Amino acid sequence: MPNIKKLIKELPKAELHIHLEGSLEPELMFELANKNNIQLPFLNIDELLKAYDFNKLQDFLNVYYTGMSVLIEEEDFFDLTMMYLQKCNEQNVKHVEIFFDPQGHTKRGVKFSKVITGINRALKEGGIQFGISYKTIMCFLRHLSESDAFDTLNEAKDYLHMIDGVGLDSSEVGNPPSKFQKVFSEAKQMGLKLVAHAGEEGPPSYVEEALSILKVDRLDHGNRSMESEQLINRLRSEQIALTICPLSNLKLCVVDDLASHPIKKMLKQGLLVTVNSDDPSYFGGYLIENFNAIQESLNLSEDEIVTLIKNSFIGSFLTTKEKNKCIKEIDTYLDETQGQ
């Protein structure tokens, strides 16, 4: 194995932008559909995979909501979460901050309690089994109203010990961050961390809104920040972490090809960028595949890879002490393997 591939595989990594429902593999989707008597609009896995030919975010979201409709019982959420953690274990991902979309389930009549307890039970069990630490981020679907988001936040009040932050996802254009100003402010008062998807398809002004109006602690995607010198300066001086998702960007045509992906420029500009898989089952790869693809396409150096991996811990919601411990493990690995 070339050195850089080995480095990517063996270094302990963190993932900060992963939608749990986007890790639903086709096999599990059909298995759960059978078990729960859900009629999918695809006859078999081949037909499903043909629907994974996306031109934009909304094409994907349509398939994503159809896919998650097979999740009914607490056990289903447990199994899905456990499968993702197994994948993390195989890829040496040691810390995860997982998004979930409760409204995608409660709108179908699945109780919030089933969703959160299934996920939390797997995180606890799998976390111990595999030695993976975790945070849970509850996302609001931005195509729904702010009042809907408030209903979800209220439902979450009995489960705050299982939730670390709130996020904002789903159809970006036409649903600016400012639409959710009040609910984000309330979540902050409840002690939750704040993140939001912005600047994936939406304009730089959405990134500005996420920072100034929602007051996010971290930004998801943020690719289009690069169109604004002012935003670049702000992201650099405040060291706001950006969760970049290379294969997602490619699949959803946010970039024409990975060779024109902005992540290398972002690194050179001193931005705190990280690599993530977004919806790995739908976009063709988990964390390592994302690292390998972007490394090859942009010819990223070992130093750049190490920076990206360290950034994934620095940009996480771990404590400073925990972050330092993870960075030290990376440095120890590098010291021990140097010259090999």
Ligand SMILES: [Zn+2]
């Ligand atoms: Zn995402």
